[in-house]
Amino acid sequence: MxxxxxxCPSCGASITTKTTKCEYCGSDIMVKSFQALSAMPLPxxxxxxxxxxxxxxxHPENNDVNTSVGMCFLKLKKYDQALEYFEVTNLQDLLDxxxxxxxxxxxxxxxxxxxxxxxxxxxxxx
Ligand SMILES: [Zn+2]
Numbered sequence: 001m002x003x004x005x006x007x008c009p010s011c012g013a014s015i016t017t018k019t020t021k022c023e024y025c026g027s028d029i030m031v032k033s034f035q036a037l038s039a040m041p042l043p044x045x046x047x048x049x050x051x052x053x054x055x056x057x058x059h060p061e062n063n064d065v066n067t068s069v070g071m072c073f074l075k076l077k078k079y080d081q082a083l084e085y086f087e088v089t090n091l092q093d094l095l096d097x098x099x100x101x102x103x104x105x106x107x108x109x110x111x112x113x114x115x116x117x118x119x120x121x122x123x124x125x126x
Contacts, residue, residue, distance in 0.1 A: 004059045009051040010044075017064050031068045037075045045075050056085070
């Protein structure tokens with residue numbers, strides 16, 4: 001997995017995706033499971049997402065970052081956007097590296113169903 005430099009989503013310190021926790025504030029750097037995110041208050045999710053999106057803009061091929069952005073969008077119920085980010089990630093990597101695939105894939109399934117039903121209703125999501 002490619003190591004990239006980014007800012008700590010919580011305190012803004014310069015860190016890399018090599019570390020799992022920020023050495024300055026102790027926050028998780030990369031959100032890898034939907035469970036971890038579901039316990040997170042929304043203002044913090046927004047903060048994390050802003051950081052991840054900035055990192056994803058600089059490193060569009062980085063699976064870690066794209067997956068984390070996708071999870072944040074899922075949490076915010078922005079399913080269309082979530083799926084855009086998940087499409088560029090390698091699901092096999094998740095399967096190999098983490099034991100969260102079940103939760104992850106069920107979240108994506110729910111998201112897909114929701115997106116499809118919304119599309120059928122031709123509802124505009126903002
Ligand atoms: Zn920090």
